[in-house]
Amino acid sequence: MARIRQAVTIKHVAADAGVSLQTVSRVINKEPNVRPQMQERVQASIDKLGYVPSLAAQRMSGSRSYLILALNDRERTIAEWRARQGSDWVDQMLLGGMLKCAEFGYRMMFELVDTHNDHVERELTAAITALQPDGVILTPPHSDNMLIVNLLEKHNIPFARIGSAGSNAGIALTMGDEKAGEDSTRHLIELGHKRIGFISGPGEYVLSGWRQSGWERAMQDAGLPTDGLLAAGDFSFESGLAATEKLLGLQDRPTAIVASNDHMAMACLQVAKGLGLTVPDDLSIISFDNTPIAALADPPLSAVDQPVAETTSQAVELIISAKNGNAVPEGLINVPAGFVDRASTAPPPSA
Amino acid sequence: MARIRQAVTIKHVAADAGVSLQTVSRVINKEPNVRPQMQERVQASIDKLGYVPSLAAQRMSGSRSYLILALNDRERTIAEWRARQGSDWVDQMLLGGMLKCAEFGYRMMFELVDTHNDHVERELTAAITALQPDGVILTPPHSDNMLIVNLLEKHNIPFARIGSAGSNAGIALTMGDEKAGEDSTRHLIELGHKRIGFISGPGEYVLSGWRQSGWERAMQDAGLPTDGLLAAGDFSFESGLAATEKLLGLQDRPTAIVASNDHMAMACLQVAKGLGLTVPDDLSIISFDNTPIAALADPPLSAVDQPVAETTSQAVELIISAKNGNAVPEGLINVPAGFVDRASTAPPPSA
DNA sequence: GTGAAAGCGCTAACAC
DNA sequence: GTGTTAGCGCTTTCAC
Numbered sequence: 001m002a003r004i005r006q007a008v009t010i011k012h013v014a015a016d017a018g019v020s021l022q023t024v025s026r027v028i029n030k031e032p033n034v035r036p037q038m039q040e041r042v043q044a045s046i047d048k049l050g051y052v053p054s055l056a057a058q059r060m061s062g063s064r065s066y067l068i069l070a071l072n073d074r075e076r077t078i079a080e081w082r083a084r085q086g087s088d089w090v091d092q093m094l095l096g097g098m099l100k101c102a103e104f105g106y107r108m109m110f111e112l113v114d115t116h117n118d119h120v121e122r123e124l125t126a127a128i129t130a131l132q133p134d135g136v137i138l139t140p141p142h143s144d145n146m147l148i149v150n151l152l153e154k155h156n157i158p159f160a161r162i163g164s165a166g167s168n169a170g171i172a173l174t175m176g177d178e179k180a181g182e183d184s185t186r187h188l189i190e191l192g193h194k195r196i197g198f199i200s201g202p203g204e205y206v207l208s209g210w211r212q213s214g215w216e217r218a219m220q221d222a223g224l225p226t227d228g229l230l231a232a233g234d235f236s237f238e239s240g241l242a243a244t245e246k247l248l249g250l251q252d253r254p255t256a257i258v259a260s261n262d263h264m265a266m267a268c269l270q271v272a273k274g275l276g277l278t279v280p281d282d283l284s285i286i287s288f289d290n291t292p293i294a295a296l297a298d299p300p301l302s303a304v305d306q307p308v309a310e311t312t313s314q315a316v317e318l319i320i321s322a323k324n325g326n327a328v329p330e331g332l333i334n335v336p337a338g339f340v341d342r343a344s345t346a347p348p349p350s351a
Numbered sequence: 352m353a354r355i356r357q358a359v360t361i362k363h364v365a366a367d368a369g370v371s372l373q374t375v376s377r378v379i380n381k382e383p384n385v386r387p388q389m390q391e392r393v394q395a396s397i398d399k400l401g402y403v404p405s406l407a408a409q410r411m412s413g414s415r416s417y418l419i420l421a422l423n424d425r426e427r428t429i430a431e432w433r434a435r436q437g438s439d440w441v442d443q444m445l446l447g448g449m450l451k452c453a454e455f456g457y458r459m460m461f462e463l464v465d466t467h468n469d470h471v472e473r474e475l476t477a478a479i480t481a482l483q484p485d486g487v488i489l490t491p492p493h494s495d496n497m498l499i500v501n502l503l504e505k506h507n508i509p510f511a512r513i514g515s516a517g518s519n520a521g522i523a524l525t526m527g528d529e530k531a532g533e534d535s536t537r538h539l540i541e542l543g544h545k546r547i548g549f550i551s552g553p554g555e556y557v558l559s560g561w562r563q564s565g566w567e568r569a570m571q572d573a574g575l576p577t578d579g580l581l582a583a584g585d586f587s588f589e590s591g592l593a594a595t596e597k598l599l600g601l602q603d604r605p606t607a608i609v610a611s612n613d614h615m616a617m618a619c620l621q622v623a624k625g626l627g628l629t630v631p632d633d634l635s636i637i638s639f640d641n642t643p644i645a646a647l648a649d650p651p652l653s654a655v656d657q658p659v660a661e662t663t664s665q666a667v668e669l670i671i672s673a674k675n676g677n678a679v680p681e682g683l684i685n686v687p688a689g690f691v692d693r694a695s696t697a698p699p700p701s702a
Numbered sequence: 703g704t705g706a707a708a709g710c711g712c713t714a715a716c717a718c
Numbered sequence: 719g720t721g722t723t724a725g726c727g728c729t730t731t732c733a734c
Contacts, residue, residue: 006480006483007480008480050476052476052477052480052481053481054480054481054483055407055481055482055483056406056407056408056410056411056416056483057407057411059405059407060405060407060408060411065407078446078450080442081439081442081443081445081446081660082446084439084443084641084642084643084646085643085646086437086439086642086643086644088432088435088437088439088442090441090442090445091431091439091441091442092432092435094432094441094461095429095432095433098461098463099429107460107482109458109460110445110449110459110461112449122401125401125403126403129357129358129359129403129405130403130404130405130406131406131458132357132405132406132407290435291437292435292436292437292643292644293437293643293647295436296437296644296647296648297647298649309432
């Protein structure tokens with residue numbers, strides 16, 4: 001295989017424009033201290049020759065790689081890809097992240113990293129050393145993995161933590177979980193529901209706690225009891241089955257259930273149907289995340305829409321801004337969740 | 352922002368092991384001509400220091416970037432991401448491509464490129480120049496875009512063309528479209544169907560023709576007529592609606608329909624229901640691709656499973672093999688499609 | 703405001 | 719088998 005050498009390099013441009021390499025470099029990087037006339041002349045040569053700087057070379061000498069690394073949990077991501085249940089978390093990250101990166105001449109790369117693994121540190125260090133990204137985006141549950149956070153801090157790489165309260169380092173972004181939990185529960189309360197069950201997510205994800213808090217707050221504010229109405233899930237369909245069975249097996253069973261993700265809501269739907277209950281007439285269901293299955297369920301599920309694309313987009317923008325020397329925003333960035341009202345909610349049967 | 356310099360470089364390793372840079376380089380690249388004892392000593396230093404070579408530096412001096420670029424159609428991909436209908440084409444590519452890349456120490460990058468655009472050439476050249484990938488994976492409809500193919504050939508970059516017969520350049524891979532069209536039609540014939548409609552995809556995709564040919568062949572082989580049973584679609588839901596209306600509006604309407612993708616099959620289902628037809632009792636439907644919506648439809652659709660992950664995986668492997676100087680396989684690589692029998696097919700009503 | 707020189711981390715080519 | 723030299727394409731540093 002022939003050695004690939006760049007067809008047109010900064011040298012060619014410099015020669016063509018009759019200036020030094022340095023001046024071309026300044027034009028490429030939009031640095032000041034270049035006379036407009038000079039800059040125009042150089043730009044003309046760049047356009048004429050179709051010159052595009054080599055990322056590798058820029059990375060070699062300069063301080064930027066124009067690369068942002070998005071880290072996802074290996075096991076869970078691969079499992080979701082294999083399951084083919086339509087989870088579009090990665091797609092939404094790509095949508096928000098790639099497009100925003102492109103605006104700034106950056107690229108986004110994906111990397112899968114194990115959480116439950118002593119190799120985390122080695123794996124991540126390897127990726128960082130090989131790629132030398134200008135920034136890293138952490139997704140749950142990595143966002144709160146202190147091993148990862150500390151490593152990134154040590155390497156002095158700007159990073160965003162999606163779905164984390166992350167008080168210490170990095171840019172923390174949340175997706176309105178608590179408020180969404182509260183609002184969706186309130187929506188049910190307004191429909192007349194008094195017994196509203198909640199299926200929680202795994203403790204490993206901080207956002208599980210937030211979603212639950214929202215539900216608790218709304219119930220409390222309305223003077224409604226939550227005793228026995230909380231069932232623990234772990235985001236899996238199976239856990240949703242068990243949780244729903246527990247909830248619907250109650251003496252005084254709930255007339256509505258909020259599930260912490262779509263899979264568990266689907267399980268909820270299945271159990272309800274199995275019990276001969278009609279959704280939403282006998283049981284209202286609200287799910288979290290709004291991955292495609294929510295819309296495709298029968299009936300289509302009303303769901304909290306997790307703003308993954310928008311959040312990733314903001315994460316990219318903040319990282320690049322930090323890389324440009326701007327201050328990292330203080331405190332938490334909150335990207336509010338949406339709510340898509342479909343056909344799985346109605347007033348309670350007795351109302 | 353501090354200048355990021357590599358913490359531990361090849362120099363450190365060389366110093367630690369007391370050998371020359373070149374020897375370390377040889378060990379990294381698993382070149383022969385290194386005494387086992389030497390190689391062990393160097394490897395020990397590498398492990399001890401946690402050395403990982405910089406991709407950028409490898410790219411700069413060597414002939415490889417360890418990067419494979421996957422190209423997708425910008426407009427269509429973004430539209431699918433936005434629509435959130437669960438299309439997992441990108442996820443499956445990532446699944447097959449990233450994992451295979453990782454086996455060889457490569458990375459996969461995604462790039463969106465416009466097809467219907469005079470900028471294709473400029474856009475792609477820019478990406479190639481900036482990234483200098485070791486290989487490129489083309490997906491439909493890019494796989495048959497001669498502008499792209501010629502460009503890649505000119506740059507001497509190994510590339511794979513997924514879903515293309517691509518006689519001239521690059522590694523062509525198909526996903527068993529014709530046989531799948533034939534087999535699924537035959538499946539319906541065996542169930543007793545005699546009037547089987549077919550909704551085609553857009554001509555822009557060569558695989559549309561293959562799928563259709565498969566249907567035609569099966570019908571022909573069985574001595575069944577196809578006149579009037581072909582309706583043109585373009586992969587969109589709307590086109591599926593129109594095509595199905597045409598087909599079901601026929602005097603002697605089909606008792607089964609094969610749709611060239613899932614969206615059109617969903618449209619088919621909707622039209623059938625609107626007409627008061629029960630699927631599969633009154634109408635059997637088989638769809639192509641088997642994206643998540645097929646499984647989530649009501650009834651779940653029997654579908655041809657497009658082996659995207661496996662095909663991408665093979666594409667990566669062949670590209671790396673080509674890059675290593677091995678001959679590119681002659682002719683077409685065919686990765687057979689699967690078939691998932693769900694609940695949308697049954698014997699025809701009169702049978 | 704512009705240019706010249708040095709060097710980033712690594713590999714190719716060649717010497718020994 | 720192993721070391722040395724040169725250089726990839728760019729930015730940094732420092733002159734002017």
